[in-house]
Amino acid sequence: MLALTLVLAAAAQRGHGGGRVVVVTPGIGLGYGYGYSSLFYSPYGYPYGYPYYYGNPYQTSKLQMEIADLKTDYSDKIRSAKKDKSLSKVERKATVQQLKTERNKAVQDLQKNYYKPRPATNSPADKG
Numbered sequence: 001m002l003a004l005t006l007v008l009a010a011a012a013q014r015g016h017g018g019g020r021v022v023v024v025t026p027g028i029g030l031g032y033g034y035g036y037s038s039l040f041y042s043p044y045g046y047p048y049g050y051p052y053y054y055g056n057p058y059q060t061s062k063l064q065m066e067i068a069d070l071k072t073d074y075s076d077k078i079r080s081a082k083k084d085k086s087l088s089k090v091e092r093k094a095t096v097q098q099l100k101t102e103r104n105k106a107v108q109d110l111q112k113n114y115y116k117p118r119p120a121t122n123s124p125a126d127k128g
């Protein structure tokens with residue numbers, strides 16, 4: 001049995017054969033939901049395989065990405081307004097406050113109008 005497993009594992013290596021090779025290994029069970037495979041991985045998944053998921057488990061929505069882009073743009077504008085030495089301190093503070101208000105309003109408008117139906121755009125190629 002061990003020899004068969006080793007032969008199948010060697011055949012499953014890259015470059016040996018042109019098709020798909022599925023290696024099935026016998027597992028040793030220790031009860032319900034617990035066990036391990038005779039190789040270092042298991043084709044059965046968790047709890048028999050590696051239980052950790054790498055990557056972003058949550059998908060970022062288009063609305064969240066648009067809000068993040070908007071906030072990034074306003075953050076750059078605010079930073080440059082704070083460092084603008086051609087304005088007086090009072091003018092800089094007023095500009096920063098105005099940009100923050102514009103940013104908050106833009107985010108609210110984006111959230112409010114995101115789910116509204118958009119009119120179809122007619123391109124010149126659509127006209128017969």
